[in-house]
Amino acid sequence: MTDKTAQLFDLDAVRNQRTAKANRAKGEEFLDLFWPDDGPFVRPAYEEPPPEPRSERGRKQTHVTEDCVMNTQYTPIASAYVAIKDDDPADRVAIFPTFYEACGDVRGKSVLELCCGEGRAGRGLLVRGARHVVGVDENPSMLALARERQVANTDYRQLTVGKMGQIGLFDLIVGPWTLHYSMSELELFAMFRDVAVNLKPGGLFVGLNEDPQRPFGGTERIGSTSHPAGDPLVDGCPVTVTIYGNGESAAFRTYHWFLGTYRAAARAAGLELSIIPFRITAEGRTEMGDDWCREFEANICSCVFVCRHIQT
Numbered sequence: 028m029t030d031k032t033a034q035l036f037d038l039d040a041v042r043n044q045r046t047a048k049a050n051r052a053k054g055e056e057f058l059d060l061f062w063p064d065d066g067p068f069v070r071p072a073y074e075e076p077p078p079e080p081r082s083e084r085g086r087k088q089t090h091v092t093e094d095c096v097m098n099t100q101y102t103p104i105a106s107a108y109v110a111i112k113d114d115d116p117a118d119r120v121a122i123f124p125t126f127y128e129a130c131g132d133v134r135g136k137s138v139l140e141l142c143c144g145e146g147r148a149g150r151g152l153l154v155r156g157a158r159h160v161v162g163v164d165e166n167p168s169m170l171a172l173a174r175e176r177q178v179a180n181t182d183y184r185q186l187t188v189g190k191m192g193q194i195g196l197f198d199l200i201v202g203p204w205t206l207h208y209s210m211s212e213l214e215l216f217a218m219f220r221d222v223a224v225n226l227k228p229g230g231l232f233v234g235l236n237e238d239p240q241r242p243f244g245g246t247e248r249i250g251s252t253s254h255p256a257g258d259p260l261v262d263g264c265p266v267t268v269t270i271y272g273n274g275e276s277a278a279f280r281t282y283h284w285f286l287g288t289y290r291a292a293a294r295a296a297g298l299e300l301s302i303i304p305f306r307i308t309a310e311g312r313t314e315m316g317d318d319w320c321r322e323f324e325a326n327i328c329s330c331v332f333v334c335r336h337i338q339t
């Protein structure tokens with residue numbers, strides 16, 4: 028981590044504490060807006076979110092350029108993204124092993140894969156015994172790559188998470204790199220709500236995500252870097268993520284949300300959010316060596332998100 032990033036990270040932690048109270052209040056605001064009953068958990072019917080309120084802190088940053096509209100930003104990098112990810116040591120020795128462990132025993136389970144891209148997580152879950160996977164992604168180029176690699180018991184659909192509503196009821200929903208594409212708090216809430224309405228009672232959501240507590244950093248050697256492309260102390264700060272491997276790199280845009288904002292949006296959708304750090308496997312430690320493992324642990328700026336319905 029550079030000095031500058033460390034400084035940003037410290038400020039981030041300080042601000043997180045400062046805003047924890049405000050974010051709790053924000054959660055209540057969400058609940059009033061979208062889930063007015065205090066009664067037992069009732070899945071909210073899907074409807075278009077109302078126009079976005081201006082926040083008192085001017086939080087929303089809307090200066091998003093054309094190429095950052097999520098439906099299009101993956102089109103020019105789809106092949107490079109997949110080629111890099113096909114042979115990504117961090118994915119192989121830490122990120123996906125931790126993700127699959129968090130999914131638990133998936134044998135016989137129905138799975139919804141959000142932001143499936145070319146569908147690698149869903150195929151991994153089928154190998155582990157899942158019964159069926161529905162993959163959704165809004166980008167046609169990524170879906171075309173998924174269809175090239177399609178195996179039995181998978182369906183792919185072009186849908187936008189946050190706007191899709193209920194398409195079924197699933198035992199397990201996975202979102203490998205999903206929630207941090209939200210460009211506003213309402214969009215974040217709408218994504219969590221799409222999780223809540225498609226998840227069976229007692230079901231589990233497992234996502235890969237920016238780590239809200241260490242959102243910036245990374246190194247080329249561990250396969251990814253994340254840099255703020257706006258004010259890092261502002262909720263919704265645009266982030267430039269670059270992935271490296273296979274002799275090339277590919278950059279794309281995500282958005283940084285504070286932990287309290289993630290928690291408030293999840294709670295408003297009827298979900299409880301917890302975070303799991305990545306763990307490098309024993310074989311991975313041998314394969315990659317101590318230096319690489321130390322660098323990964325000190326710099327990785329993503330993590331696993333786990334959600335369940337709030338119990339009433």
Ligand SMILES: C[S@@+](CC[C@H](N)C(=O)[O-])C[C@H]1O[C@@H](n2cnc3c(N)ncnc32)[C@H](O)[C@@H]1O
Nearest residue numbers: 097142143144164165166169187188203204208
């Ligand atoms: C970093 S890629 C991850 C792909 C795949 N999950 C993986 O692990 O390789 C992010 C994917 O999310 C998709 N995406 C971003 N926002 C989305 C949204 N709101 N609804 C559906 N797909 C979205 C993009 O099109 C892209 O394919």
